[in-house]
Amino acid sequence: MNSVKYSVPRLERFCRDAFEKFGFTAAEAAQITDVLLLADLYGVASHGMQRLVRYHKSIEKGCIKPDAKPEIVFETPVSAVIDGHAGMGQLISVFAMNKAIEKAKQVGMAFVTVRNSNHFGIAGYYAKMACDAGLIGISATNSQSIMVHTGAREAILGSNPIAFAMPADPIPFWFDAATTVVPKGKLEVYHKADKPLGAGWAVDENGVECTDAEHALECIDRIKLGGILPVGGMLEASGSHKGYGFSMICELLCSIMSRGATSNHHVRKAGEGAGTCHAFIVIDPAVFGDAQALRENLSVFLQELRDAKRADENVPIYTHGEKEAIAYEEHMKSGIEVDISTVAEMIAICDYLGMDSTAYLGEVDTSAAKESFYKNAEAVG
Amino acid sequence: MNSVKYSVPRLERFCRDAFEKFGFTAAEAAQITDVLLLADLYGVASHGMQRLVRYHKSIEKGCIKPDAKPEIVFETPVSAVIDGHAGMGQLISVFAMNKAIEKAKQVGMAFVTVRNSNHFGIAGYYAKMACDAGLIGISATNSQSIMVHTGAREAILGSNPIAFAMPADPIPFWFDAATTVVPKGKLEVYHKADKPLGAGWAVDENGVECTDAEHALECIDRIKLGGILPVGGMLEASGSHKGYGFSMICELLCSIMSRGATSNHHVRKAGEGAGTCHAFIVIDPAVFGDAQALRENLSVFLQELRDAKRADENVPIYTHGEKEAIAYEEHMKSGIEVDISTVAEMIAICDYLGMDSTAYLGEVDTSAAKESFYKNAEAVG
Numbered sequence: 001m002n003s004v005k006y007s008v009p010r011l012e013r014f015c016r017d018a019f020e021k022f023g024f025t026a027a028e029a030a031q032i033t034d035v036l037l038l039a040d041l042y043g044v045a046s047h048g049m050q051r052l053v054r055y056h057k058s059i060e061k062g063c064i065k066p067d068a069k070p071e072i073v074f075e076t077p078v079s080a081v082i083d084g085h086a087g088m089g090q091l092i093s094v095f096a097m098n099k100a101i102e103k104a105k106q107v108g109m110a111f112v113t114v115r116n117s118n119h120f121g122i123a124g125y126y127a128k129m130a131c132d133a134g135l136i137g138i139s140a141t142n143s144q145s146i147m148v149h150t151g152a153r154e155a156i157l158g159s160n161p162i163a164f165a166m167p168a169d170p171i172p173f174w175f176d177a178a179t180t181v182v183p184k185g186k187l188e189v190y191h192k193a194d195k196p197l198g199a200g201w202a203v204d205e206n207g208v209e210c211t212d213a214e215h216a217l218e219c220i221d222r223i224k225l226g227g228i229l230p231v232g233g234m235l236e237a238s239g240s241h242k243g244y245g246f247s248m249i250c251e252l253l254c255s256i257m258s259r260g261a262t263s264n265h266h267v268r269k270a271g272e273g274a275g276t277c278h279a280f281i282v283i284d285p286a287v288f289g290d291a292q293a294l295r296e297n298l299s300v301f302l303q304e305l306r307d308a309k310r311a312d313e314n315v316p317i318y319t320h321g322e323k324e325a326i327a328y329e330e331h332m333k334s335g336i337e338v339d340i341s342t343v344a345e346m347i348a349i350c351d352y353l354g355m356d357s358t359a360y361l362g363e364v365d366t367s368a369a370k371e372s373f374y375k376n377a378e379a380v381g
Numbered sequence: 382m383n384s385v386k387y388s389v390p391r392l393e394r395f396c397r398d399a400f401e402k403f404g405f406t407a408a409e410a411a412q413i414t415d416v417l418l419l420a421d422l423y424g425v426a427s428h429g430m431q432r433l434v435r436y437h438k439s440i441e442k443g444c445i446k447p448d449a450k451p452e453i454v455f456e457t458p459v460s461a462v463i464d465g466h467a468g469m470g471q472l473i474s475v476f477a478m479n480k481a482i483e484k485a486k487q488v489g490m491a492f493v494t495v496r497n498s499n500h501f502g503i504a505g506y507y508a509k510m511a512c513d514a515g516l517i518g519i520s521a522t523n524s525q526s527i528m529v530h531t532g533a534r535e536a537i538l539g540s541n542p543i544a545f546a547m548p549a550d551p552i553p554f555w556f557d558a559a560t561t562v563v564p565k566g567k568l569e570v571y572h573k574a575d576k577p578l579g580a581g582w583a584v585d586e587n588g589v590e591c592t593d594a595e596h597a598l599e600c601i602d603r604i605k606l607g608g609i610l611p612v613g614g615m616l617e618a619s620g621s622h623k624g625y626g627f628s629m630i631c632e633l634l635c636s637i638m639s640r641g642a643t644s645n646h647h648v649r650k651a652g653e654g655a656g657t658c659h660a661f662i663v664i665d666p667a668v669f670g671d672a673q674a675l676r677e678n679l680s681v682f683l684q685e686l687r688d689a690k691r692a693d694e695n696v697p698i699y700t701h702g703e704k705e706a707i708a709y710e711e712h713m714k715s716g717i718e719v720d721i722s723t724v725a726e727m728i729a730i731c732d733y734l735g736m737d738s739t740a741y742l743g744e745v746d747t748s749a750a751k752e753s754f755y756k757n758a759e760a761v762g
Binding site: 173 | 457560580584645674699
């Protein structure tokens with residue numbers, strides 16, 4: 001058995017109860033669960049249940065502080081700087097994006113930066129919050145340094161994803177992508193599945209291409225040299241400096257503008273938050289006149305992109321967010337397939353928290369599960 | 382002879398006088414010249430003198446209207462929508478960026494969109510304007526459709542560059558990149574130099590990779606199918622959908638938010654402007670507290686990136702804008718090497734405008750010049 005299919009309400013129940021046991025209020029646990037489940041519902045397995053083991057370790061080692069509350073340390077009508085005080089990234093980020101939405105509704109646009117946070121899940125969740133409110137949303141985060149920039153063999157930048165969402169019909173434009181070729185979560189998924197990495201994804205401590213997921217993850221997490229390449233790969237001729245540049249924009253929006261820790265200064269130490277920084281930007285389309293007209297124009301344009309002549313007649317062209325919307329419908333109806341290694345981690349979390357794993361997750365044969373790479377990690381903030 | 386070296390004042394004199402003869406005021410001609418020369422000074426030959434033949438054709442065919450004045454059609458304290466009325470892109474864009482700077486100085490941040498413009502030169506010129514004023518600047522433009530998005534064999538999106546500049550010492554962060562693997566201008570440079578295109582740069586009308594610059598340019602300019610690929614190449618495994626996504630963000634900021642023409646609806650018809658759309662965003666770093674502290678933090682971080690362990694000990698690591706700053710110093714001191722084909726085009730412009738080409742450009746043997754691809758182009762707005 002390589003995976004188990006669970007209904008969405010069942011995963012939701014497990015996840016909410018686990019986070020309550022970790023020390024969050026019922027409302028907080030529901031909010032964290034909503035972020036994690038959206039990743040699985042959208043088919044972004046790397047940022048859903050698969051991440052639980054990391055949050056568990058981070059809470060256990062005191063990197064994530066369940067009782068911390070975000071604090072606004074500087075504010076103008078168009079902006080705010082928030083100190084997360086090493087709380088749970090999802091809670092800090094929902095607070096920050098709500099603040100950006102509130103300000104944008106009043107003055108037309110707003111930019112809220114966050115420092116001293118932790119991993120916040122999928123970046124696109126927060127851009128979607130603005131989009132669901134009829135606004136244009138941008139969200140971004142830095143991370144532990146994992147990206148080897150053009151000309152280097154040492155990771156300074158993070159995976160540094162940027163998400164952008166804007167209302168359209170029948171589905172919004174929803175883009176969420178790491179500025180690395182692939183996110184670290186994908187390496188974890190490949191590691192669990194025992195698959196070799198793609199070409200041009202990672203380099204080792206000598207700056208040589210590396211397709212071994214475990215070695216690449218070691219390069220990243222044991223703070224060896226090496227890491228993941230930017231989108232555009234290794235050379236300027238394939239646009240390496242462009243991926244490096246987009247990653248820089250993310251870093252500037254998040255850590256430089258919040259005066260927090262750049263990716264290379266993230267903390268990996270028990271008792272201390274990672275120092276993760278985020279950015280949340282909201283624009284009210286009404287600042288350009290007729291918001292409904294913008295929405296209609298975008299809807300027409302997205303359809304033109306889908307209707308373009310195909311490279312392969314049998315392979316449809318997607319706009320960003322379309323695959324995720326399809327996956328969402330399918331998963332809500334039929335449930336979510338969870339990798340057996342992840343199920344084993346969820347069972348371990350039940351055991352740790354004194355929850356009856358059989359009641360939550362059923363009787364599962366986890367003999368095919370791979371041991372988590374993070375089991376013995378020192379600190380995983 | 383394959384190139385001629387000219388001093389900067391000499392190119393400036395030629396360029397100013399040419400644009401005055403084209404019908405612009407002395408101040409306008411000086412402004413246009415400043416944008417074009419910065420490209421050559423920064424080593425971005427594709428967007429400097431090399432572009433003159435296109436502006437010439439566009440003015441001659443009535444696509445660029447020298448007497449048009451930009452008009453603000455909608456405005457709030459944080460935003461403006463400007464109709465360029467098919468004027469010269471550089472003039473409209475300087476007007477728009479100045480408006481964004483003015484608003485950002487008052488309310489902290491601002492977003493100005495432009496529709497019905499024409500090609501505006503290097504995107505980074507306008508981001509630099511904000512940066513020179515101590516602010517954070519973002520500029521972007523759509524273009525004629527030249528990018529084949531993931532899964533298609535037809536260009537819908539433009540080269541869609543995004544530029545970002547932020548003050549730092551000793552040099553600012555200055556990023557300016559097309560979201561294609563390479564800009565169209567690079568194909569023109571390769572065409573003039575008779576060099577084969579790089580791997581993963583372009584596909585032909587059948588969706589097959591194409592390394593012939595002339596054929597690729599024909600695909601783009603004769604509105605055949607095919608075009609240039611996004612950064613990330615052809616496949617999702619190498620991040621094609623990410624380059625496609627960043628190009629979409631550019632398109633949304635420019636054409637959707639200004640309610641102008643998306644790249645695939647740009648006009649290529651004598652007497653009509655291209656319909657190009659731009660975006661200019663300015664953020665005052667003071668909205669996050671201490672602007673000087675932000676500048677210092679960024680300066681430290683940029684130095685950490687330069688000081689990272691190198692893949693090759695003998696090859697330095699650059700931050701964005703550093704190569705351009707070095708090129709600028711060198712060109713100001715020693716002059717700018719202009720490709721002989723471009724010189725031939727400049728001489729042709731002198732002849733067309735009744736300017737004494739020998740007085741401006743010297744006695745030049747242009748027998749090695751390649752005929753411009755654009756000589757017989759129908760309309761090049």
